Amino acid sequence: MSGSVVTRFAPSPTGYLHxxxxxxxxxxxxxxxxxxxxxxxxxxxxDRERSTQAAVDAIFEGLDWLGLKSDFEPEYQTKRFxxxxxxxxxxLADGRAYRCxxxxxxxxxxxxxxxxxxEKPRYDGRWRxxxxxxxxxxxxxxxxxxxxxxxxxGKVAFDDLIRGHVExxxxxxxxxxxxxxxxxxxxxxxxxxxxRDMGIxxxxxxxxxxxxxxxxxNILHALGQTPPVYAHVPMILGPDGVKLSKxxxxxxxxxxxxMGFMPEALLNYLVRLGWSxxxxxxxTRDRMIELFxxxxxxxxxxxxxxxxxxxxxxxxxxxxxxxxxxxxxxWHLRRIGLDPANGPALEAVIEAQRERCKTLVxxxxxxxxxxxxxxxxxxxxAVKHLTAEGKQVLDDLRARLAALPAWEAPALHAAVHGYAxxxxxxxxxxxxPLRVAVAGAAVSPPIDVTLALLGRERTLARIxxxxx
RNA sequence: GCUCCCAUCGUCUAGAGGCCUAGGACGUCGCCCUCUCACGGCGCAAACCGGGGUUCGAAUCCCCGUGGGAGCACCA
Numbered sequence: 001m002s003g004s005v006v007t008r009f010a011p012s013p014t015g016y017l018h019x020x021x022x023x024x025x026x027x028x029x030x031x032x033x034x035x036x037x038x039x040x041x042x043x044x045x046x047d048r049e050r051s052t053q054a055a056v057d058a059i060f061e062g063l064d065w066l067g068l069k070s071d072f073e074p075e076y077q078t079k080r081f082x083x084x085x086x087x088x089x090x091x092l093a094d095g096r097a098y099r100c101x102x103x104x105x106x107x108x109x110x111x112x113x114x115x116x117x118x119e120k121p122r123y124d125g126r127w128r129x130x131x132x133x134x135x136x137x138x139x140x141x142x143x144x145x146x147x148x149x150x151x152x153x154g155k156v157a158f159d160d161l162i163r164g165h166v167e168x169x170x171x172x173x174x175x176x177x178x179x180x181x182x183x184x185x186x187x188x189x190x191x192x193x194x195x196r197d198m199g200i201x202x203x204x205x206x207x208x209x210x211x212x213x214x215x216x217x218n219i220l221h222a223l224g225q226t227p228p229v230y231a232h233v234p235m236i237l238g239p240d241g242v243k244l245s246k247x248x249x250x251x252x253x254x255x256x257x258x259m260g261f262m263p264e265a266l267l268n269y270l271v272r273l274g275w276s277x278x279x280x281x282x283x284t285r286d287r288m289i290e291l292f293x294x295x296x297x298x299x300x301x302x303x304x305x306x307x308x309x310x311x312x313x314x315x316x317x318x319x320x321x322x323x324x325x326x327x328x329x330x331w332h333l334r335r336i337g338l339d340p341a342n343g344p345a346l347e348a349v350i351e352a353q354r355e356r357c358k359t360l361v362x363x364x365x366x367x368x369x370x371x372x373x374x375x376x377x378x379x380x381x382a383v384k385h386l387t388a389e390g391k392q393v394l395d396d397l398r399a400r401l402a403a404l405p406a407w408e409a410p411a412l413h414a415a416v417h418g419y420a421x422x423x424x425x426x427x428x429x430x431x432x433p434l435r436v437a438v439a440g441a442a443v444s445p446p447i448d449v450t451l452a453l454l455g456r457e458r459t460l461a462r463i464x465x466x467x468x
Numbered sequence: 469g470c471u472c473c474c475a476u477c478g479u480c481u482a483g484a485g486g487c488c489u490a491g492g493a494c495g496u497c498g499c500c501c502u503c504u505c506a507c508g509g510c511g512c513a514a515a516c517c518g519g520g521g522u523u524c525g526a527a528u529c530c531c532c533g534u535g536g537g538a539g540c541a542c543c544a
Binding site: 012049167174177237243309310 | 469470471472473474475478479480481482491492493494495502503504505506507508536537538539540541542543544
């Protein structure tokens with residue numbers, strides 16, 4: 001690939017940004033970045049029935065969160081209807097396309113009859129002009145559709161970066177509709193015109209489009225254009241091996257944000273689905289760009305494995321710059337009704353919690369005691385640790401801690417350990433009651449870190465409350 | 469029904485004829501570490517869909533079968 005590479009991601013705004021679509025977008029984006037080229041976002045909204053502004057917004061939100069930015073002003077097909085009309089008129093003028101007056105009912109009947117005969121359903125070309133053929137007179141009051149005059153024989157072939165050489169017989173293809181009776185153009189046609197007009201050199205898209213490719217190439221040829229390079233990436237399956245859908249739970253990219261994923265981690269997991277580089281598992285964005293190669297992408301579909309996705313997220317959380325995680329953590333704290341201002345600095349909490357949290361949802365939950373007053377103790381933990389001896393320990397500890405000149409982890413550590421040793425108690429006998437008193441449950445970061453984060457006042461108050 | 473595609477541990481994958489007694493990772497299980505939960509360390513179990521070829525030799529090449537997927541719209 002040369003420096004003039006331009007790839008695109010062309011979703012239709014009929015719903016949220018699907019996780020599979022996100023991976024396709026990532027691959028497309030990577031292919032461009034890898035070549036030092038550019039990436040374009042194009043909204044394919046020619047289906048006015050199903051396209052919605054909410055879906056457009058959702059696509060932007062998802063892509064934005066993932067950091068997959070379009071290098072150009074996003075394109076909208078609905079803004080290009082004039083252009084499509086222009087090309088169709090040219091094709092109509094010299095016979096590369098023609099009008100067809102078949103009604104939908106007529107076409108349905110045709111299809112049904114063919115299926116009954118166990119044939120592949122296809123338009124029979126009844127309105128296709130042929131030398132020496134007399135066409136029926138156009139019926140009254142019927143607005144025709146426009147069909148592309150596909151080559152009747154020969155073959156169409158292309159070399160897919162992922163699938164290799166693919167060849168189709170033109171006889172398998174029929175004359176597809178490129179303009180509906182309401183005058184709007186259809187997908188296969190718009191894609192071709194757009195990819196050409198926008199200088200797309202590499203088409204990286206889902207492999208549900210493989211079968212459309214020969215048709216598009218034929219149109220491209222009719223337009224006197226050389227086809228771009230194609231790379232059809234397989235889709236993502238649910239854990240059960242069936243096409244990923246809402247039935248499996250989260251499918252929208254934004255839902256992954258809500259589940260506590262960091263965008264880079266999600267990207268990392270996604271890139272490993274169908275692609276690998278030796279034994280490496282963790283790839284930063286730059287590393288991906290450096291190593292990625294579309295032609296190495298697996299041909300077969302991959303299943304989404306939440307466990308591994310969470311592992312990747314955890315790996316990322318453990319080494320990320322807390323300052324980068326903080327805004328996202330902030331978002332999650334607010335989401336569960338906590339005020340980030342009513343507690344320790346986010347960065348410090350992130351550093352204390354990151355090793356025990358696979359997701360930011362977990363981190364937010366486990367940090368609740370730092371941002372809100374305790375509403376009670378975990379029943380089991382209270383019974384086990386807030387015993388008479390436990391309370392005695394707490395009482396002793398409160399006095400010792402209150403006397404500490406500096407409220408910092410090392411000093412707190414020394415105080416707690418010193419007390420335990422002095423009483424000949426195991427640390428567990430001391431740290432656990434303290435943990436329950438202060439965090440509400442028997443789980444928290446190391447006790448000294450926990451106390452340091454909580455602060456002197458809250459710690460002392462909670463210990464006192466626990467003793468009573 | 470027709471056309472096209474795919475096929476290595478439960479999952480993601482390495483593997484491009486001998487380096488494979490098939491490697492790594494997630495997950496699972498066991499052990500160690502330990503103030504809780506984790507992190508970390510160590511270890512076990514776990515796969516070449518089936519059948520034919522080709523070859524001295526096949527996970528790797530070919531054919532058939534099986535299983536899975538996509539498309540065949542006035543959807544994209």
